[in-house]
Amino acid sequence: MLDDRARSLLKTLVERYIADGQPVGSRTLSKASGLELSPATIRNVMADLEELGLIVSPHTSAGRIPTPRGYRLFVDTMLTARPMDAGMPEMAEAPLHPDQPQRVIAQAATLLSNLSSFVGVITAPKKASVFRHIEFLRLGERRVLVILVAPDGDVQNRVLFTQHDHSQSELVEATNFLNAHYGGLSIEEVRLRLKSEVDVLRGEIASLMRAAVQVGTEVMEENQEQVVVSGERNLLGVQDFGNDLGAMRKMFDLFEQKTQLLRLLDTSSRAEGVRIFIGGESGVVPYEELSVVSAPYEVDGRVVGTLGVIGPTRMAYDRMIQIVDITSKLVGNALSQR
Incomplete structure (x- = not known):
């Protein structure tokens, strides 16, 4: 626990260092x-703050900078909502094309990057397995074309060799x-019902049904969540x-492989509202130099994906929260118009 004086000085130090x-x-x-x-x-x-691990003195400098733990305390207990930046409403009204979901996702990643001046990331909506x-x-x-139509109108074709x-x-x-x-059941529900009903189905229908389930499973695997990244540079x-080539290399590997990002x-998708991961505390992006603001x-009305901004721990968290929150609502509204 910090007294009011220590809290005020820590808040001032973090704000000055961010600026x-x-x-x-x-x-x-x-x-x-x-x-x-x-x-x-x-x-x-x-x-005292340094002993608590909230600030540190870099090299021989007489000044102090926040540690990830210091940023965490600042974000959780000292960050105050700021009025919306002038110009942000206009920038956030970038045209999104609800008839082209993939374009919405790509534009959202670019919008996040442009507004933040850091890296924008977004996962594409999860495909329904129905x-x-x-x-x-x-x-x-012995060649049959299987056509699967999803509830959202997405069509997948596969050729079967029977x-x-x-x-x-x-x-x-x-x-x-x-x-x-x-019709209307998930692929997994069909698979379970097929196990108990296959004996009463005519042979040709049973074999075609098994083939259709296999096709549906392959489609699901191919359409696993994809993450779009914009603005790495x-x-x-x-x-x-700037002077840490090793850290830069690790970060670009992160954006290239994308598994950790997913x-x-x-x-983040399992939480409500904006979440902030600072430094290596998430255990998923193990880099002390990076923070992630996501939502x-x-x-x-159903959560289908996640988006966010990735940047240095020294970022204007109040502004990033605005950017991420606004963009999540824009994407949701655009995709709900389909």
């Missing part, structure tokens, strides 16, 4: 905090039967990373 990027000394703190404290008193408080309609068409001897040749009339019969009895201009964003977005 200037320079270690903050006792004289600067004395002026900026508005507290009438002697330099000796401020130095004593700074020593088919609204299925159809079989004969292509030739053990037996099927006439088009048999395929029409199988199509009608499957749509009547299984913005980090090249961040002075915090895990982090998946964690889930909804389509028709």
Whole structure:
């Protein structure tokens, strides 16, 4: 627990360091905090904050900078909402095209990057594992085209090579039967029902049903969440990373591989509102130099993806919260118009 004086000095130090990027000394703190404290008193408080692991003195500098733990305390207990920046409403009204979901996702990543001047990330909406309609068409001897139509109108086609040749009339019969009895169910529900019902289904329908389930499973695997990243090069201009080539290499590996990003964003999708991960505390993005501000977005009241901003720990968190919150609502609204 910090007393009011220590809290005020820590808040001032974090704000000054975010604004200037320079270690903050006792004289600067004395002026900026508005507290009438002697330099000796401020130095004593700074020593206490350093002992608590909230600030640190880089190299031989007389000033101090926040640690990830210091940023965490600042964000959780001292950050105050700021009025919306002038110009942000206009920038946030970038045209999103609800008839082109993939374009909405790409534009949202770019919007996040442009507004923040850091890296924008967003996961594409999770594909529903449900088919609204299925159809079989004969292509030739022992070759059948399976057409799967999802509730959102997405169409997937696959060619099956069957053990037996099927006439088009048999395929029409199988199509009608499957749509009547299984349409609207998830692929996993169909799989479970098929295990108990396969004995009572006619042979050709059972084999086609098993093939359709396999196709549906493959479609689900192909359409696993994809993450779109925009603005990686913005980090090249961040002075915090400029001289650390090793850190830059690790960060670009993160953006290239994307697996860790997906895990982090998946964690965010299970929370309400904006979440902030600072430094290596998430255990998912293990870099002390990075912070992530993220939020889930909804389509028709259901969380379908996550978006966020990735930048240095020395970022204007209040502004990033605004950017992420506004963009999540824009994406949700655009995709709900489909």
